[in-house]
Amino acid sequence: MVKIFIVLILFTGTSHSIAQIKRIDTDAIKSWLRLETYEISNNGNYVWYRYGSEMIGSTLVLCDLKNGSTHKFDKVSYSKFADNNQYLIFIRNAELNILSLNGGARQTVNNVSPVGYYTTGNWISYNKNDTLYIRNLITGKEKEYILAKSLIFDKSGSLALLKFPNYLKLVDLINQTEKVLTYGHIGTISFDDDGHQVAFLVEKNDTLSIGYYHVGLKNGMYKSINPIVGLQDAYVALNSPLTFSQDGNYLFFNVKAKDGIQNKDSVITAQVDIWNYKDIFLQSQQIIDLSTYKDRTYQAVIATKFTNSKVIQIENDSFELSFPPGNKFAIRNNVFNRSELYWNNVKIPSYQLLSFKTNEICILPINGSCATNIMLSPNEMFVTWFDQYEGAYYSYEISSKKVTEIGADVKHFLVERTMNRTYPIHYGIGGWLKGDESLLIYDKYDSWKVDPRGRKKSCNINKYYGRNNNIEFRLVKSYNEGERKYINRSEILETGFHCDKKNNVFAKADLTQKRLSFFEPKIPGTYYNPIVSEYPIKRSKDKELFILSFQTDSFAPNVCVTTDFKTYNILSDIHPEKQYKWLTAELVNWNIDNNKLGTGILYKPSDFDSLKKYPVIFNYYEYRSYERYKFLAPALSSGELNIPWYVNNGYLVFVPDIFFRVGSTAEDILKTITSAVQILSRRCYIDTSKLGLQGHSFGGFETNLIIANSNLFAAAQESAGIVDPVSWYGDVGFGGRSHAAQYEVGQSNFGATPWDNVDVYLKNSPILKAKDISTPLLIMHNNLDDAVSFKQALQMFTALRRLCKPTWLLQYDGEDHTINQTDNKLDFTIRQQQFFDFYLKDAKKPVWMIESIPASQKGIRSGLSYSL
Secondary structure, three states: OEEEHHHHHHOOOOOOOOOOEOOOOOOHHHHHHEEEEEEOOOOOOOEEEEEOOOOOEEEEEEEEEOOOEEEEOOEEEOOOOEEOEEEEEEEEOOOOEEEEEEOOEEEEOOOOOOOOOOEEOOEEEEOOOEEEEEOOOOOOOEEEEEEOOOOEEEEOOOOEEEEEEEEEEEEOOOOOOOEEEEOOEEEEEOOOOOOOEEEEEEOOOEEEEEEEOOOOOOOOOOEEEEOOOOOEEEEEEOOOOEEOOOOHHHHEEEEEEEEOOOOOOOOHHHOOOOOOOOOOHHHHHHHHHHHHHHOEEEEEEEEEOOOOOEEEEOOOOEEEEEEOOOOOOOEEEOOHHHOOOOOOOOOOEEEEEEEEEOEEEEEOOOOOOOOEEEEEOOOOOEEEEEEEEOEEEEEEEOOOOEEEEEEEOOOOOOOOOOOOOOOOOEEEEEEEEEHHHHEEEEEOOEEEEEOOOOOOOEEEOOOOOOHHHHHEEEOOOHHOOOOOOOOOEEEEEEEEOOOOOOOEEEEEOOOOOOOOOEEEEOOOOEEOOOOOOOOOOOEEEOOOOOOEEEEOOOEEEEEEEOOOOOOEEEEOOOOOHHOOOOOOEEEEEEEOOOOOOEEEEEEEEEOOOOOOOOEEEOOOOOOOOHHHHHOOOOOOOOOOOOOHHHHOOOOOOEEEOOOOOOOOHHHHHHHHHHHHHHHOOOOOOOEEEEEEEEEOOHHHHHHHHHHHHHHOEEEEOOOOOOOOOOHHHHOEEEEOEOOHHHOOOOOOOOOOOOOHHHHHHOOOOOOHHHHHOOOOOOEEEEOOOOOHHHHHHHHHHHHHOOOOOOEEOOOOOOOOOOOOOOHHHHHHHHHHHHHHHHHOOOOOOOOOHHHHOHHHHHHOOOOOOEEE
């Protein structure tokens, strides 16, 4: 274990690196080492982590935090600490390993099944040769169950349910007793949270039913639930999930509608689709969804006491769940078209509160046309929602039926008003306090403790520290809530993002507002920020010791532990970037105009020489500056620009934040890009004659807008971008849905229909300015693209071809909005770089850019070679 602090590690060599600096290529990508996952033991004395690559597989490293020792095992596919802090369980190839943490003795079992191993408490199970084994980790004794297919343990690790081909067995691991619960074909099985109740699906005589067993009763209790009672033309769905409510009083399961007999009228042909302006969903969407609807299931619930209880069908063809059900209630809404809600009044959402006890339905006083984030509080005393039009949160007290605007006394906006959207987006709810006493809601920077009844004054638990220092704080839910639905700590942990510096900070806030502790790590970087990194933060169960990851632009993600969120002990040593010419990131700020500050990231090679001239590729989407301390791993391109690949090959890459007002999409994008070019051109190492553009999807649309309105760039590559807003507005995609919302209220942000404001569509239409385009363009767009039609690429390509302007179009068979097949990604990565190398680095022109590759030569000639 490398037991030193980050401040030292950043300047030391690593065991995974070598002195020779190599070029990033496909072999580098295959062998690139990545941190995969990690865990800390309950007592905080041990940590394991796994890292690996496509080429070598996964390696497991066990760290003893007490003495600093480490143990390494290769080819590991699964690993987990036993709950008792005494063992590490892992699978190596087909070998089960049980490693003692006290002394290092290791037991192994060969040829175990690649799936089906579980561990809880002092027990582990595994499958081998059609036999299931349950082993006691303490004594080493095990029992075999021939032909058992699978099992589940209860949470306490004292009971196990075993599925056999024709029966279900309950095993009491403590008292060493066994009981066959039922015979028949067994489907889904489940324990409640306390391990007192068991539910399972069983098929007998071609009839599927739900079985129930109560473990806690003296002689137990078995009951077969008749699922027909209370249902209308439905039956229990095969492989339905079975879930107990948290208090164990109710059982949730899924039902499937029976196939009804439909009477045909005078049908002349079945080859016609009938589109009606009153359709809730377009025919195109309905047709695509048909296969899904055929297998659709609906949630139902029944009380586990079963005394005169009937099944309540929560969902059906007309109603669906709005929020996960609780112990007493479920919130549901009528089925409506969410993407068209801003204009389509054919079906306005209505929300209902359904009582499991009485089966009564209460219509909730929610304005369905503008409500989002409908939630049921943990103790089920309130229903809350956000009103998009009013930009406010509301609560409905179930007992009094009173509606209250919550957080009305918060002086700062609780909605995002700087995003490129027509309607405000709320910052969100952080969580509820125990007993539904209050809840935490976010403004841009801080968390507010708010009374759901609106009686108590709202208080800023961060004491405005976030607002005063331009830091966005958000709760660390895994720490503050654990497995509960509410915040169970008086002092909460928050992760913070510094909007100016772009680094990660932490805070602990006292919910009584008596104390705020702020922690800024000594080395700036990303430690735990879900927006930037997928790596979690975990706390040991028995002590205040946290495991998380650390990364920067030039430091690959590595595992670290901390107790104070100021200093961090790095445990892993994963640094593939040290083998290559890597990159550094510089935050660049400039004035776009008098009212707006621009922000972007300039990526430069680690051997950057300010006396040289560098080509620069601009790469963008919307906001990207939060990636200042994100480590970008090399990869083949699926349509975007891989920044490490290009920096390693002699380019600078600039990633600006893109901001635009409603109806001013092209104008504001151009202001951002042209002002960025002006500020960068003042740097002597920028070759302003060798500037490139690259964007994918919405970034492709931005690329098309820029080249249609500017001649600053020597080359542009766009992937799956829009070129004609008018035709795309009337098209469908994303599963047959209308694109209208994208322009009226969505990402493109035009704020109007074409007939209400034709000018905004015309001035934001790259195809109408094709004659003005002088930048050579490489297009990548696939004919199976369900997001942006391939016809958009054809429009631009045929227009530029007609104008005799240099343009190329790459279309990959079998690919959608992005490229997924490895060979296709490799091909595109090579062609994309050849294109940029020719125009921005004066490299040779490949054959495919010089001469036609006929359709008859597809799969025979690639044209990737260079002419003599």
